[in-house]
Amino acid sequence: MIDLEVGPVAHGGSCVARSGGRVVFVRHALPGERVRARVTDRSHDRYWRADAVEIIEPSPDRVEAPCPHAGPPRPAAPAEATRPGAPGGAQGERGRTPLGQGGCGGCDWQHASPAAQRRLKAEVVVEALRHQGGLAAHVAHDGGKGDERGVAMGTSGLAVTVEPVPAPGGEADDVAAGGPARQVGQGGRARQGDRAVAPPAGEGLGWRSRMRFAVTADGEVGLRMHRSHQVVATPDCRIAHPLVVDAVAGRRFPGAEAVEVAASVSSGRVAVRPTGGTSRDVGRAAHGGGLVERVLGREFRVDASAFWQIHPAAARTLVGAVLAALEPRPGERALDLYAGAGLFAAFLAEAVGPDGEVIAMESDAAAVASATRSLADLPWVSVRPVRVTAATVRHCVGGGARPADGPGGGGGGIDVAVLDPPRTGAGTDVLTALLALRPRAVAYVACDPVALGRDLAAAAAAGYQVDGVRAFDLFPMTAHIECVARLVPMP
Ligand SMILES: C[S@@+](CC[C@H](N)C(=O)[O-])C[C@H]1O[C@@H](n2cnc3c(N)ncnc32)[C@H](O)[C@@H]1O
Numbered sequence: 001m002i003d004l005e006v007g008p009v010a011h012g013g014s015c016v017a018r019s020g021g022r023v024v025f026v027r028h029a030l031p032g033e034r035v036r037a038r039v040t041d042r043s044h045d046r047y048w049r050a051d052a053v054e055i056i057e058p059s060p061d062r063v064e065a066p067c068p069h070a071g072p073p074r075p076a077a078p079a080e081a082t083r084p085g086a087p088g089g090a091q092g093e094r095g096r097t098p099l100g101q102g103g104c105g106g107c108d109w110q111h112a113s114p115a116a117q118r119r120l121k122a123e124v125v126v127e128a129l130r131h132q133g134g135l136a137a138h139v140a141h142d143g144g145k146g147d148e149r150g151v152a153m154g155t156s157g158l159a160v161t162v163e164p165v166p167a168p169g170g171e172a173d174d175v176a177a178g179g180p181a182r183q184v185g186q187g188g189r190a191r192q193g194d195r196a197v198a199p200p201a202g203e204g205l206g207w208r209s210r211m212r213f214a215v216t217a218d219g220e221v222g223l224r225m226h227r228s229h230q231v232v233a234t235p236d237c238r239i240a241h242p243l244v245v246d247a248v249a250g251r252r253f254p255g256a257e258a259v260e261v262a263a264s265v266s267s268g269r270v271a272v273r274p275t276g277g278t279s280r281d282v283g284r285a286a287h288g289g290g291l292v293e294r295v296l297g298r299e300f301r302v303d304a305s306a307f308w309q310i311h312p313a314a315a316r317t318l319v320g321a322v323l324a325a326l327e328p329r330p331g332e333r334a335l336d337l338y339a340g341a342g343l344f345a346a347f348l349a350e351a352v353g354p355d356g357e358v359i360a361m362e363s364d365a366a367a368v369a370s371a372t373r374s375l376a377d378l379p380w381v382s383v384r385p386v387r388v389t390a391a392t393v394r395h396c397v398g399g400g401a402r403p404a405d406g407p408g409g410g411g412g413g414i415d416v417a418v419l420d421p422p423r424t425g426a427g428t429d430v431l432t433a434l435l436a437l438r439p440r441a442v443a444y445v446a447c448d449p450v451a452l453g454r455d456l457a458a459a460a461a462a463g464y465q466v467d468g469v470r471a472f473d474l475f476p477m478t479a480h481i482e483c484v485a486r487l488v489p490m491p
Pocket residue numbers: 307308309338339340341342343344361362363364367386387388389420421422
């Protein structure tokens with residue numbers, strides 16, 4: 001055990017402290033706290049990892065975690081400690097950890113108030129924009145309302161704020177009228193009904209519409225402990241949408257290594273897919289290949305294995321941010337890189353109209369099939385089943401900058417582009433190839449601010465500047481954050 005004065009938050013959700021000249025990344029702490037911590041990893045020369053097990057001086061931002069599985073693993077009761085899989089007891093590869101003992105590796109910040117979580121995320125984004133992106137950025141202290149596009153950019157650089165999103169079941173949910181939606185009951189469980197999904201109790205809970213549960217050797221579902229194969233055996237994940245919890249509660253999946261659950265909150269349908277081990281992958285066959293997702297009046301038929309935004313408010317929030325950043329006009333040519341099931345391509349297509357064109361590039365076959373199916377009413381969208389690389393971007397778009405004679409000119413190049421790459425980012429080559437097409441505006445949607453910062457540095461080298469970054473709290477209780485950066489050519 002070591003006593004630590006906790007410093008600023010780091011990328012990934014731990015905070016930075018020092019002990020004997022060494023950096024210690026400490027989990028379950030908050031900046032400004034004094035804590036007693038158990039060292040959990042001494043394997044690195046330059047830093048240790050630790051877990052705050054006792055809070056000596058708490059931060060005013062600290063709250064009681066709403067989930068009993070959150071926080072550091074707590075010592076088991078004597079009877080439990082002798083069981084195989086209990087912390088400190090005999091542990092198999094996929095051993096089981098007693099319930100109600102903390103230790104779940106899923107959430108980083110259940111112990112911080114929602115407002116404090118957003119402030120910490122803003123600090124992480126600012127740090128990444130400064131260090132990886134070389135940009136002047138700071139946390140907005142005025143709430144950072146920004147201009148009419150929601151973008152905050154002043155003389156002192158980028159002002160970053162993290163915007164909350166509506167809770168699941170809020171009035172803005174895209175739920176089918178009279179559809180087979182389920183309603184959340186008092187106990188946090190869904191029940192069949194003919195009304196829309198009601199909000200779960202507690203901000204930041206009940207939002208995860210897609211989950212990968214671990215499975216114990218006995219077939220129980222659960223959640224992995226932090227950096228461990230140990231499983232906290234329970235379906236009771238408080239950030240999971242009740243449709244998801246309901247789909248696995250009371251069930252066993254013998255022989256499976258994991259269970260993937262995808263719920264369409266807008267239609268109430270759920271797909272359950274045991275994977276790995278000796279389980280049969282029954283997902284697609286059992287569910288006819290598709291969930292219906294409704295966003296701003298459009299329907300997407302999405303294969304359960306294809307990417308879809310996880311928070312029920314994410315799709316419409318990000319579509320709004322991307323359209324505000326690009327302001328696509330009728331007749332323009334737009335590019336959607338890493339298009340998934342065609343979410344952004346669909347709304348770009350509606351904006352540019354039949355005199356315009358949208359090219360959507362995506363490598364996953366299930367996502368390509370979902371996009372092709374969902375965008376069939378927009379024949380000026382072409383979905384290209386390709387890996388995004390510098391060469392495929394040039395090949396698909398046709399090279400050359402957009403002619404100066406305005407929208408619908410019919411030459412190579414593009415007018416506007418959105419890219420939403422996986423966590424690793426797009427990389428310098430792809431970004432350089434994209435920006436060589438001289439779009440008048442680019443919306444970069446990023447789930448990792450460090451990768452975003454790196455790519456924004458590459459954009460600067462290619463003659464583009466960042467004129468705003470918005471950040472959205474689409475993953476409450478975790479350290480994850482979604483950003484949308486707008487890029488325009490340097491004057
Ligand atoms: C973060 S998701 C975004 C999907 C979509 N924009 C949305 O919001 O629903 C990233 C997508 O990129 C795809 N992908 C990952 N690497 C890729 C690559 N090198 N080329 C093309 N697509 C890729 C994944 O299959 C996934 O659908």
